[in-house]
Amino acid sequence: TETAPGAVHVPDWLAPERQRELLDACREWARPPAGLRTVRTPGGGTMTARQVCLGRHWYPYGYAPTAVDGDGAPVKPFPAWLDGLARRAVTDALGPDALSPAPYDIALINFYDADARMGMHRDADERSDAPVVSLSLGDTCVFRFGNPETRTRPYTDTELRSGDLFVFGGPSRLAYHGVPRVHPGTAPPELGLAGRLNITLRASGL
Ligand code: MD3
Numbered sequence: 001t002e003t004a005p006g007a008v009h010v011p012d013w014l015a016p017e018r019q020r021e022l023l024d025a026c027r028e029w030a031r032p033p034a035g036l037r038t039v040r041t042p043g044g045g046t047m048t049a050r051q052v053c054l055g056r057h058w059y060p061y062g063y064a065p066t067a068v069d070g071d072g073a074p075v076k077p078f079p080a081w082l083d084g085l086a087r088r089a090v091t092d093a094l095g096p097d098a099l100s101p102a103p104y105d106i107a108l109i110n111f112y113d114a115d116a117r118m119g120m121h122r123d124a125d126e127r128s129d130a131p132v133v134s135l136s137l138g139d140t141c142v143f144r145f146g147n148p149e150t151r152t153r154p155y156t157d158t159e160l161r162s163g164d165l166f167v168f169g170g171p172s173r174l175a176y177h178g179v180p181r182v183h184p185g186t187a188p189p190e191l192g193l194a195g196r197l198n199i200t201l202r203a204s205g206l
């Protein structure tokens with residue numbers, strides 16, 4: 001269903017076995033070196049969601065080929081199968097015309113515990129206008145979608161559940177968005193995950 005122009009939510013896009021495979025891959029990527037890290041903001045704060053990057057290191061606010069916080073190790077490679085997954089996601093949600101020529105080459109994986117949040121922000125560090133692909137695993141969260149001009153209301157709040165796909169293209173690509181809360185204990189029990197994971201797939205355009 002289309003939440004805003006170019007923003008399409010596909011509940012249950014990932015079958016339970018695919019969720020399990022993606023979670024296992026995320027657990028591997030979270031291991032050191034260049035594993036799960038706490039992101040420090042330029043103002044001296046820390047983000048409550050912890051993060052793993054593939055392909056390029058993201059620091060607030062830009063991309064670098066090596067880690068500039070965490071343990072300083074080079075980031076893990078972005079596997080080709082994630083580009084395939086991103087292209088299938090864009091095609092299913094927006095149609096083949098929405099595919100950009102730029103390959104998907106960056107993944108940012110956010111790990112939320114029960115108290116983690118993400119404030120309203122825009123994702124403007126990519127040079128390509130390829131749609132951003134978001135996949136959710138584990139606990140349900142409240143996802144807040146704003147508008148491209150300001151950080152403030154009006155908002156649309158949607159619940160994102162384990163297995164859901166959200167694709168952000170067109171006018172929604174630069175809209176403000178955030179995660180005001182996670183509902184602890186709502187993950188599918190068979191997944192064996194306490195908390196929430198969000199995998200975003202992006203094309204850097206570099
Ligand atoms: C809209 N992640 O990684 S998912 C992010 O749940 C991010 O971890 C949140 O915001 C999370 O930047 C929200 C939905 C989402 C992801 C990426 C977007 C919405 C987006 C990029 C552009 C526009």
Ligand code: FE
Pocket residue numbers: 121122123177
């Ligand atoms: Fe974002």
